[in-house]
Amino acid sequence: MKKIILENSWKEKLLEEFNKDYMRSLSEFLRSEKLKNKIIFPPGNKIFNAFNLTKFEDVKVVILGQDPYHGYNQAHGLSFSVEEGIRPPPSLKNIFKELESDMGIKQPEHGNLERWCSEGVLLLNSILTVEKSKPASHANMGWEQFTDKILSILNDLKRNVVFILWGKKAQEKGHFINTDRHFVITSPHPSPYSANNGFFGSRPFSKTNTYLQKCNIKEINLSLIHISEPTRPY
Secondary structure, eight states: OOSOOOOHHHHHHHHHHHTSHHHHHHHHHHHHHHHTTOOEESOGGGTTHHHHHSOGGGOOEEEEEOSOOOSTTTOSSSTTOOOTTSOOOHHHHHHHHHHHHHHOOOOOSSOOOHHHHHTTEEEEESSOOEETTBTTTTTTSSHHHHHHHHHHHHHHHOSSOEEEEESHHHHHHTTTOOTTTSEEEEEOOSSTTTGGGTTTTOOHHHHHHHHHHHTTOOOOOOOOTTSOOOSSOO
16 A cells, blocks of 8 residues: 555554555555545545554554444544544444443543543454445455454454454454453444443443553543534534
8 A cells, every 4th residue: 555654563563464465455446446536434544543543552442343434524543433523423422321321421522532542542443444325335355354463463462452342243353362361341332223232231441441450551541521522512
């Protein structure tokens, strides 16, 4: 891929991966889609945002999503997160409801999770791009293999990482994570279609911080109130 903006600690671990045939094919696919005037989300400079906002050595928690939001001005390279000023989608609203129920943290009106990145949370989607209004349109193009590699690197080179796997797809993708080295939290997906089947009440956030504390790792500050709230009413 050309002109990749990638933080150095990740770049040195992924350089070989970017030179593999499947990544070259993926790059060519994205280039050809843009030549057809198709609109791709997130913008090119934000595809690898998760890695640029959370250095490899800082990763304490991984929250695994599926593919990016497919509406305008939503996706910015972080799973479940949206840009400030954009209405939080239903799954993210449910995440905030559980956060408040679990830890008493007030729900923000915005949906920007960048502050979690600065706390060591890698907000990783399984697929890193999508065509406008076409969910899963970039499935099976190579991103899944790339993000499998990310999980493998974290699994092998780090210890005591919390992997939060919401929903069947995330749990299948993370099936190989070594639970002797890491802590895996699973539950149904926060989507409105499944949140009432075990996501609500699963307490992933307090479980995460309890584990980190037990491992003598600084807990995650999950409050988002320092980010300015959007001005438009919801």
